[in-house]
Amino acid sequence: MLNYNPLHCLPGAEDLPDSDYRPVDNELQDLIPSLLKAILAWLWTNRMDWFFGVDMGIYYDPELPPIVPDGFLSLGVERVFDENLRLSYVLWEEKVMRIVALEVVSHKRRGEYSTKKKMYAEMEILYYVVYNPQRRRKAPLEVYRLVNGEYVLQRGNPVWLTEIGLAIGHERGTYQGITRDWLYWYDKQGVRYLTPEERAISAEQRANTAEQRAQRLAQELRRLGIDPDSLS
Numbered sequence: 001m002l003n004y005n006p007l008h009c010l011p012g013a014e015d016l017p018d019s020d021y022r023p024v025d026n027e028l029q030d031l032i033p034s035l036l037k038a039i040l041a042w043l044w045t046n047r048m049d050w051f052f053g054v055d056m057g058i059y060y061d062p063e064l065p066p067i068v069p070d071g072f073l074s075l076g077v078e079r080v081f082d083e084n085l086r087l088s089y090v091l092w093e094e095k096v097m098r099i100v101a102l103e104v105v106s107h108k109r110r111g112e113y114s115t116k117k118k119m120y121a122e123m124e125i126l127y128y129v130v131y132n133p134q135r136r137r138k139a140p141l142e143v144y145r146l147v148n149g150e151y152v153l154q155r156g157n158p159v160w161l162t163e164i165g166l167a168i169g170h171e172r173g174t175y176q177g178i179t180r181d182w183l184y185w186y187d188k189q190g191v192r193y194l195t196p197e198e199r200a201i202s203a204e205q206r207a208n209t210a211e212q213r214a215q216r217l218a219q220e221l222r223r224l225g226i227d228p229d230s231l232s
Helices: 028-043 115-122 196-223
Strands: 050-054 071-075 100-104 127-131 141-147 150-154 159-161 166-175 178-186
Touching: 028 050, 028 071, 028 100, 028 166, 028 178, 028 196, 115 127, 115 150, 141 159, 141 166
Parallel strands: 100 127
Antiparallel strands: 050 071, 071 100, 127 141, 141 150, 159 166, 166 178
């Protein structure tokens, strides 16, 4: 008897297109998920069981084109396959459904509140995050949790995501020199995690403070007639 595995008959990531060949509608659809990914890369630098995709195709059916969210997070998967990294996210290879799907709404709607929302629910993605920076009367950020097959809006800003151990929210800040409203990760107390730029500035400020303290101490020692270099 031959050992038949139907997965062997399905195309792999290297056999499938790694793009839907459609450009993103605006720069925010790349920058916002990229910022979330950069923060995670620092928070989870020692973890190798997660993957955050940005504008990457998700193949859920070999007969259908991929769905391409602006960002998505999967837990319990290999962070890195090999040095060539992932070409796309193929469900029958990964065997792990994404836990978060993120859509950034532009002037040109792409079904974020209708068809995509329904599809993500059918795919049983636990959290669906929609960020609409154009909104004025309604909250720009909506976080939905899948409950009995339906997405239920989670109130608050930020919103705690129990299964991930992080909260997601929005506030005004500066990233890549651009000051505006951004999405960030937060801890359980609602304290925002720093961006890579903010950590670099903070480290530089600490170094400058330490150097200034050392200089003041050296000046005080010299005033007392003590050569600070002789103490080293």
